[in-house]
Amino acid sequence: MPNAMTSLSAMPTTVLVTAPRLAPAGVRLLEAAGARILYLADANGANDAGEVARILAAEPVDAVISRTVALSGAAIAACPTLKVISKHGVGVSNIDVQAATARGIPVYVTPGANARSVAELTLALMFAAARRVAWMDRELHAGRWSRAQDGIELHGRTLGLVGFGQVARRVATVCLALGMPVVAFDPALAGRASPVAGVALADSLDALLAASDVLSLHVPLNQHTRNMLAAPQFARMRRGAILINTARGEVVDEAALVAALQGGQLYAAGLDTMAVEPLPAHSPLSALDNVVLTPHVGGSTPAALAAMASDAARNVLGFLQGKPPAATACVNPQVLAAPGA
Numbered sequence: 047m048p049n050a051m052t053s054l055s056a057m058p059t060t061v062l063v064t065a066p067r068l069a070p071a072g073v074r075l076l077e078a079a080g081a082r083i084l085y086l087a088d089a090n091g092a093n094d095a096g097e098v099a100r101i102l103a104a105e106p107v108d109a110v111i112s113r114t115v116a117l118s119g120a121a122i123a124a125c126p127t128l129k130v131i132s133k134h135g136v137g138v139s140n141i142d143v144q145a146a147t148a149r150g151i152p153v154y155v156t157p158g159a160n161a162r163s164v165a166e167l168t169l170a171l172m173f174a175a176a177r178r179v180a181w182m183d184r185e186l187h188a189g190r191w192s193r194a195q196d197g198i199e200l201h202g203r204t205l206g207l208v209g210f211g212q213v214a215r216r217v218a219t220v221c222l223a224l225g226m227p228v229v230a231f232d233p234a235l236a237g238r239a240s241p242v243a244g245v246a247l248a249d250s251l252d253a254l255l256a257a258s259d260v261l262s263l264h265v266p267l268n269q270h271t272r273n274m275l276a277a278p279q280f281a282r283m284r285r286g287a288i289l290i291n292t293a294r295g296e297v298v299d300e301a302a303l304v305a306a307l308q309g310g311q312l313y314a315a316g317l318d319t320m321a322v323e324p325l326p327a328h329s330p331l332s333a334l335d336n337v338v339l340t341p342h343v344g345g346s347t348p349a350a351l352a353a354m355a356s357d358a359a360r361n362v363l364g365f366l367q368g369k370p371p372a373a374t375a376c377v378n379p380q381v382l383a384a385p386g387a
Contacts (some may be wrong), residue, residue, distance in 0.1 A: 058082070058106065059079070059080065059081045059082065059108050059109075059366060060081070060082045060083075060084060060105060060106055060107045060108050060109075060127075061076055061081045061082070061083050061084070061107070061108065061109045061110070061111060061359075061362060062084045062085075062098070062101055062102065062105070062107045062109070062110045062111070063083060063084065063085050063086075063110075063111045063113070063134075064086060064094070064098050064110065064111070064112050064113050064114075064115040064117060065085065065086055065113035065114075065115070065134075066085050066086050066087065066088060067085060068083070068085070068111065068134075068355050068359075069348070069351040069352045069354070069355035069356075070352070070355075071352040071353075071355050071356045072111070072352070072354075072355025072356050072358060072359040073355070073359075075356060075359040075360065075363065076359050076363070079363050079367075081363075084101060084105060084107070086098070086101075086115065094115040094116075095115055095116040095117075095118060095121070098115055098116070098117060098118075098121050099118065099120060099121035099124060102121045102122070102124050102125035102128065103121075103124040103125065105125075106127045107125050107127060107128055108127055108128065108129050108130070108362075108366060109128070109129060109130045109131070109132070109362035109365075109366060110128065110130075110131045110132070110362075111132050111134055111355075111358045111359070111362065112131055112132065112133050112134060112138075112140065112141055113134050113135075114140060114323075114342075115140065116140050116141075117131070117140060117141045117142060118142050118145075119142035119144070119145030122142060122145045122146055122149060122151070123145065123149070128149070128151060129151065129365070129366065130151060130152055130154070130361070130362050130365040130366065131146055131151060131152070131153045131154070131362075132153075132154040132155070132156070132357075132358040132359075132361035132362050133153065133154065133155045133156065133358070134156065134354045134355065134358045135155065135156060135159070135160060135345055135354055136155045136156065136157055136160075136266070137266055137267060137293075137294060138153060138155065138266075138377055139266070139267040139268070139294060139296075141153060143377055143378055146378065146381075147378045147380065147381055150381045151381065152365065152370070152376050152378060152379075152381050152382060153376065153377045153378050154358075154361040154362075154365070154371055154375050154376050154377070155375055155376075155377060156353070156354045156357035156358055156361070156375070157212065157374075157375060158212050159345075159350065159353035159354040159356075159357045160344070160345030160347075160350035160351075160353065160354055161211075161212040161213045161216060162216065162349070162350070163344060163345050163346070163347040163349065163350035164213045164292050164344040164345050164350075165213045165214075165216035165217050165220075167292055167318055167340065167343070167344040168213065168217050168262055168264075168290055168292045168318075168344070169217060169220055169221075170316075171290050171292065171316025171317070171318065171338055171340070172200070172260060172262070172288065172290050172316060173200075174316060174338045175288050175290065175313075175314035175315060175316040175336075175337075175338050176197055176198040176199075176200055176260075176288060176313075176314065177194075177197035177198070178194040178196075178197055178314070178335075178336070179338070180338045180339075181194065181335045181336075182194050198259075198286075198288065198313060200221075200224055200226055200260070201224055201225040201226065202225060202226070202227075203226055203227075203259035203260055204226065204227045204228070204229060204257055204258055204259045204260070205217075205218070205221045205226045205227070205228045205229070205258065205259070205260045205261075205262065206229050206230070206231070206248075206254045206255070206257060206258025206259075206260065206261045206262070207228065207229070207230040207231070207232075207245075207254075207262050207264060208230075208231055208232075208251065208254065208261065208262070208263045208264060208265055208274075209230075209231075209232050209263065209264035209265035209293070210230040210231075210232040210234075210235060210241070210242075210245075210247075210264070211232075211264060213264050213292070214230060214232075214262070214264040215241065215242050217262060217264075218230065218242050218244075218245050219242065222242075222244050222245070226260075227246075228242075228244065228245045228246070229245070229246045229247070229248050229254055229257050229258065230245055230246070230247055230248065230254075231247070231248040231249075231250065231251050231253070231254040232247070235247055236249075251274070251279070252282055255279055255282040255283045256282055256283070256284070257284075258283060258284065258287060259284055259286075259287055259288070260287065260288045260289075260290065261283065261287060261288070261289050261290070262289075262290040262291075262292075263275075263289075263290065263291045263292070263293040263297055263298070264292070264293055265293050265294075265297060266293070266294070267293070267294035267296050267297060271294075271297050272296050272297065273296070273297070273298070273299045274297055274298075275289075275297060275298045275299065275302070275303070276298075276299035276302045277299065277302040277305065277306075280302055280303070280305075280306040280311055280312065281311065283311065283312070285310065285311055286310070286311075286312070286313045287311075287312055287313065288312065288313055288314050288315065288316070289303070289312055289314075289315040289316070289317075290315070290316045290317075291315070291316070291317050291318065291319055292318040292319065292344045293319065294319055295317070295319040295320035295321040295322070295323065296321050298321070300320070300321050300330075300331065303315065303331075304330045304331065304334070307334055307336055307337060308334070312336075313336065314336040314337065314338070315336070315337050315338070316337075316338040317331065317337065317338070317339055317340070318339075318340045318341075318342055318343065318344045319342045319344075320339075320342075323341075323342055324341065325339065325341070361375065370382065
């Protein structure tokens with residue numbers, strides 16, 4: 047009897063990657079299964095979402111590996127052969143999960159695959175914001191010997207973590223070693239002991255804001271977290287605090303953030319993600335000397351890309367082979383219990 051991989055190889059299986067490329071580690075897994083792989087023609091194109099919709103309407107796509115381009119309900123509905131979706135990462139705000147659920151299509155994620163890389167960029171932004179590294183770098187490149195001597199020493203400063211998953215726990219471990227008190231707020235941990243020794247758990251976001259000298263965001267984007275930090279929240283923070291965001295830009299009200307940075311309520315911010323991406327040319331954020339910006343690359347090291355590509359490929363292949371991934375990796379597990387799933 048042929049094994050599952052052989053059976054899959056004999057099928058006209060088509061996988062759409064919503065990007066121009068996928069890390070070789072993931073490609074090798076798909077090719078070994080005999081899958082036909084489709085890609086988008088261009089990165090960050092103005093009509094990438096439209097291209098996704100056109101491909102899904104024209105091709106017998108069995109699975110989608112979703113990068114950052116929007117995967118709309120209309121695009122999902124246009125593809126009657128679509129059986130499974132895997133996010134290349136963990137944030138599914140660009141996927142119409144409700145539409146997939148209505149079709150009985152599971153949406154998987156790749157938890158932990160990029161946690162190390164995102165944690166390391168979080169720390170890089172924290173250090174750069176605290177010591178004005180980006181501003182001094184620009185000054186020296188312009189030929190000016192501008193020695194900022196007003197940076198913040200992080201030892202003894204309290205780090206507040208909003209969300210306490212795999213990325214935040216890695217950040218906490220490093221910051222504890224630096225001598226920073228660490229406090230976290232995560233509703234999922236209510237009534238439980240802290241999973242990291244030495245980290246205190248706050249019982250509310252307001253309590254965390256009031257205690258934090260550095261606030262780092264590690265939450266998904268959903269109806270509860272959109273604009274969760276706005277003017278009232280910034281006002282509750284300690285004056286001169288630092289904000290780090292490697293989560294999702296829409297978690298922060300950017301107009302309120304700019305006002306807090308301009309008025310001194312915040313000393314600085316380090317942002318890997320913004321409400322509108324790519325960042326508009328005339329965004330107020332780009333004009334502020336106390337903001338360090340990176341273009342949503344927290345999980346984009348070669349190691350992280352390889353891990354996410356491999357896990358996403360295993361997610362879709364496992365489902366198509368009748369060996370679905372763990373339900374904990376599925377954001378709409380109710381479809382797994384549906385008849386025929």
